[in-house]
Amino acid sequence: MNSLLKPFGAFLLFSSFSFSSYAHDFNAGKIEVNHPWARPTAPVVKTAAVYLVINNSSQETERLLSVEVPTTIAQQAQIHHTQYSQDMAKMREVRDGLLISAAKKIEFTPGGTHIMLVGLKTPLAKGDKFPLLMRFEHSGEITVEVWVEDKPSSDAANSHHSHH
Numbered sequence: 334m335n336s337l338l339k340p341f342g343a344f345l346l347f348s349s350f351s352f353s354s355y356a357h358d359f360n361a362g363k364i365e366v367n368h369p370w371a372r373p374t375a376p377v378v379k380t381a382a383v384y385l386v387i388n389n390s391s392q393e394t395e396r397l398l399s400v401e402v403p404t405t406i407a408q409q410a411q412i413h414h415t416q417y418s419q420d421m422a423k424m425r426e427v428r429d430g431l432l433i434s435a436a437k438k439i440e441f442t443p444g445g446t447h448i449m450l451v452g453l454k455t456p457l458a459k460g461d462k463f464p465l466l467m468r469f470e471h472s473g474e475i476t477v478e479v480w481v482e483d484k485p486s487s488d489a490a491n492s493h494h495s496h497h
């Protein structure tokens with residue numbers, strides 16, 4: 334809990350600086366996180382998925398170690414892979430961290446890799462925003478702001494292509 338206070342405090346400071354900006358990108362050193370978003374959830378649903386793009390422009394492999402959201406949002410956040418066998422989609426937690434190769438990006442998408450919020454405390458409503466703390470092996474911690482929306486805005490589509 335203590336470890337949460339500092340990064341989320343920093344996040345509040347950061348977000349007040351970015352209100353005027355259209356971009357919804359966050360970075361720490363050579364790691365950039367583009368447009369984190371989640372779909373609105375129905376009241377009975379206790380899980381939600383967060384999608385984003387991680388861009389590693391460094392010359393070394395980076396690893397996303399863990400993710401965290403405030404306990405007012407959900408009990409836990411996990412990194413999930415989706416695996417398909419026959420017609421079944423199975424989600425599997427990534428426990429050893431998610432590797433992002435040098436000069437590569439990873440897109441978290443519906444039906445693919447995603448961040449799972451488990452034990453959702455309150456339904457996610459369109460227009461909501463909440464912080465997500467991401468811990469990287471080399472780049473340290475980045476707190477990003479997740480936007481709740483039906484689908485990523487064109488801003489997201491653009492940022493996938495306009496960043497090197």
Ligand SMILES: [Cu+2]
Nearest residue numbers: 413424447449
């Ligand atoms: Cu999942």
